Amino acid sequence: MEEVKVIGFWASPFSRRVIWALKLKDIPFEYIEDDLFNKSELLLKSNPVHKKIPVLIHNGKPISESSVILEYIEETWPENPLLPEDxxxxxxxxxxxxxxxxxxxxxxxxxxxxxxxxxxxxxxxxxxxxxxxxxxxxxxxxxxxxxxxxxxxxxxxxxxxxxxxxxxxxxxxxxxxxxxxxxxxxxxxxxxxxxxxxxxxxxxxxxxxxxxxxxxxx
Structure with a gap:
């Protein structure tokens, strides 16, 4: 069974775009709220370069930067496409x-x-x-x-x-x-x-x- 997690922050539009993409594709996931003023070890470990949310963790492998994550979601789960076919x-x-x-x-x-x-x-x-x-x-x-x-x-x-x-x-x-x-x-x-x-x-x-x-x- 696939394991999908999203590390995010409730007020971030960048987190929301990832959440929406997963929901529109009907992909089950676990949402993990992070404190941007006291960042978790999971966030720092998952995105050691920028130390920012959101992070998608798919089967233990983290992906950072929301636009990159959206592309990854589209390629990994092509059902209910969010990009044109042409x-x-x-x-x-x-x-x-x-x-x-x-x-x-x-x-x-x-x-x-x-x-x-x-x-x-x-x-x-x-x-x-x-x-x-x-x-x-x-x-x-x-x-x-x-x-x-x-x-x-x-x-x-x-x-x-x-x-x-x-x-x-x-x-x-x-x-x-x-x-x-x-x-x-x-x-x-x-x-x-x-x-x-x-x-x-x-x-x-x-x-x-x-x-x-x-x-x-x-």
Whole structure:
């Protein structure tokens, strides 16, 4: 019998994308919550290079970095595929996954920025969202079609960003449909998927987490 474990942190979008992928593929796993302020020996042993969550442990063998883990899940359990069958479409999906991961620090910069620097950071965040709105999303419910895939799981940090906006008063306003209508519609469709909706972190708890975390940067 296969043994699958996930070391994660409840408030991390990177942990959630791995959890969602496994659940969408109906892969049983054990979830292990870690304390990022007092990291466990299991985490340090499983990811000695970066010492970060998430880590997938499959039959005793650890895999680190969430995007790498998603690829591993897709290759190891090809049932209920989360990448397109067509090679070109898979390449396009990987392009956007890398784009989103590479631009992730832009949004965290807005979260960390002092008040006088926030306007610049927010503008950079808006530019990234505009790129996704104009070039990544079509007219389907999800990226690349009407079935949820890896790009959707990676972009799910938008939920965290919405909560972050509300928690600390950022003015990206993704919640307002007129700013980014395609992304807004996508976010609504994404959250309606039962497997996603039932495995989102509690919004109030996440807001408290962001407010607490913000104190370390101001």
């Amino acid at each position: 090679a070109h479409e898979r390449a396009i999906a990987r392009f956007w996954i890398k784009f989103i991961d590479d631009k992730g620090p832009v949004f965290f910069a807005a979260f960390k920025a002092a008040e006088e620097e926030q306007e610049k950071a927010v503008k950079a965040s808006m530019e990234v969202l505009k790129t996704l709105e104009d070039h990544a999303l079509g007219d389907d419910k999800f990226f690349g079609g009407n079935r949820i895939g890896l790009i959707d799981l990676v972009l799910a940090f938008i939920y965290w960003m919405e909560v972050m906006e509300e928690a600390i008063g950022l003015k990206i306003s993704l919640r307002e449909a007129h700013n980014f209508p395609k992304l807004h519609a996508w976010a609504e469709n994404f959250r309606e998927v039962p497997m996603i909706r039932d495995n989102l972190p509690d919004r109030s708890a996440l807001m408290d987490h962001f407010r607490h975390l913000r104190k370390f940067f101001i």
